[in-house]
Amino acid sequence: MKNxxxxxxATVLTASLFFLLALAGCADNFxxxxxxxxxDNPLPFSTYSRIILGEFTETLESENYTPDIHIRDFFxxxxxxxxxxxxxxxxxxxxxxxxxxxxxxxxxxxxxLKSSFNRRNMISExxxxxxxxxxxxxxxxxxSMELTVxxxxxxRKEKIAEFSARRxxxxxxxxxxxxxxxKLFNHVTDRFVGRLTARERRRDRYLLEE
Numbered sequence: 039m040k041n042x043x044x045x046x047x048a049t050v051l052t053a054s055l056f057f058l059l060a061l062a063g064c065a066d067n068f069x070x071x072x073x074x075x076x077x078d079n080p081l082p083f084s085t086y087s088r089i090i091l092g093e094f095t096e097t098l099e100s101e102n103y104t105p106d107i108h109i110r111d112f113f114x115x116x117x118x119x120x121x122x123x124x125x126x127x128x129x130x131x132x133x134x135x136x137x138x139x140x141x142x143x144x145x146x147x148x149x150x151l152k153s154s155f156n157r158r159n160m161i162s163e164x165x166x167x168x169x170x171x172x173x174x175x176x177x178x179x180x181x182s183m184e185l186t187v188x189x190x191x192x193x194r195k196e197k198i199a200e201f202s203a204r205r206x207x208x209x210x211x212x213x214x215x216x217x218x219x220x221k222l223f224n225h226v227t228d229r230f231v232g233r234l235t236a237r238e239r240r241r242d243r244y245l246l247e248e
Contacts, residue, residue: 081189081199081234083121088144090192092131099154103215109151109185112227120234133190133197141192149187153222155215156180179213182206183222187230203229 083089091113098105110127118125125147131138132148157179182204189199203226207218 080236081201083123083145083234086143086145087123088126088142089118089121089123090126090128090131090141090144090146092128092133092135092146092148094129094148095150097150097152098219099156100215102157102213103155103219105153105219106216107220107223109227113147116227116231117234120231133188133195138190138192138195144192146190146192147187148190149185151183151185151226153183153219154181155218157213176211177213178209178211179215179218180206180208181210181215181218181222183219183226185226185230201230201233 091110094109094113096105096109114125114127131146133146138146157177159177184204185202187201188197189201190196191198205222205225207222210218
């Protein structure tokens, strides 16, 4: 049995060496090229000279925290800086508003930010010094946040793009809702910025030379 295993190992090693040598011999027959890939569904902010932030609802289910950061500030400050255009605030404007077509060609931003946080006690089990089982209660927090953004052409009253991002936190020990809210907020808004600032990507591909 031992001799058979040695022969099998020698066979595998020989085959592997042959394969590597074959690859080495073919290496010069391939050429690497850089291929451009367009961004996925870019958000059309650059095609509008006027940007309006309309109705955007924020809801939070939590008994321990009142947000001190808001999606309104994100759009009127951070997004406005990124696109180098002012973002007007008309809080009651919706895609169904009658005065939408009177605003001329513009991009209307509406949507929602929904968040929830809850705490609960869990039983943790550990082993003591002498192997005895020790049970203790620990408080953990679960959280979730979902950002939905709808972009509407005001002149045509037509939805032209939609974005959504969702993130969850599970069983976070030593709960700090303020910190966890900001963590989720940064994640979903960073995802939006990633779509907003998407650029052409390039990937390497290998072509076989004749």
